[in-house]
Amino acid sequence: MKLEAKALQTRRIVLGVTGGIAAYKSAILVRRLKDYGFDVRVVMSHGAQAFITPLTFQxxxxxxVHTELLDAEAESGMGHIELARWADLLLIAPASCDSxxxxxxxxxDDLLSTIYLASKAPVWVAPAMNQQMWAAKSTQRNLTTLVEDGVHIVMPEAGEQACGDVGLGRLAEPEQIAAAVNDFFAQAERDISEKFGLLAGKNVVITAGPTRxxxxxxxxxxxxxxxxxxxxIAEACYAAGAKVTLISGPVSLNTPNGVQRIQIQTAQEMLEASLQLVEACDVFIATAAVADYxxxxxxEHKIKKAGDELTVSLIKNPDIVATIAQQQQRPFMVGFAAETQNIEEYAKAKLKAKKLDMIACNDVSRSDIGFASDENAMTVFFAEQYHLPQRILEKAAKKDIAMQLVDSIAKALAGS
Structure with missing residues (x-):
């Protein structure tokens, strides 16, 4: 999972660090978890402090950093019971054989084991130990017990160990652990969105990028x-509970998590892909900047340079959004207008001419928003039958604009 796919809301993680040379990797793990947007509190065993200092984690x-079970100063702030209640997930990494x-x-008999028993949060354990200790029957019995108790085990990796042995027992890489935790929360939020999200149960098709x-x-x-x-917008629709298919022209962007991507080059290819999906589509969002000609x-072969001029004959490309809007089983149609002047006039004209339900318009003549920018500002107009006033989306990150557009779509659908 890519780092841009952060948890949809801030989640709170108690990270338990126990004794072992792999404790140094937990410092990297804290950084990776925070990269995903998690709120992290660290609990260290006495053994862990022999390998890395609490100040590093602070x-x-x-x-x-929390280190003592019976610490009057800590108990007056966030005591061990409060810490157990605070956590959305307890992650023990590295988890020693003893822990x-x-x-x-x-x-x-220590702070971490007490939090383990006192917390209702899901528990993840990432073991790290000598390969023979990992293979010991008692360790495997204990791991089986944890699995039966509902604990998720992040399996260790094989390789050379600090003691010189080679085998299974190395702590999984911090990036792998953090990504797996983020996937866990993202899936939990997705399950909720599929039932209660703004676009729960909707099938959304989005066109994006340029054509060539x-x-x-x-x-x-x-x-x-x-x-x-x-x-x-694809990411926001997925977060809102929709099944999302993204028809994309050539761009250097990673596919949002959970989104099906269809890669195309030309306007004709984009139209063909759109027509194949329209029958099962509830919402069609046309953000693509389709070449007009x-x-x-x-x-067939590269045109060789000859003379000072080259004449190329152009023909008009199909109007994808208008074509989809004319289909017998017509989805809710959302268009986009990138204009440099007379923004409102052109947007309303396009809304009516193409028989759209909603149109979002932005001024690409502005240097601070538009094609290459990470920010945007838009005005949203609705077809007359929805009886909704125009909505001004002030300059914000495109992800924030996308969420506001999803909200606008949901409001129109609710009133249709």
Missing amino acids: ALSGYP IAKCANGLA ELIDPVRYISNHSTGKMGFA RVAHVA
């Missing part, structure tokens, strides 16, 4: 669209 997490045995057998119209095998006509707005006759 600097990385931004919070005091696994305590958790499996219900011992509570070939002149010859090495040249093409295109535009400055980066696809950022369309990809942000294509070359009438694409050269």
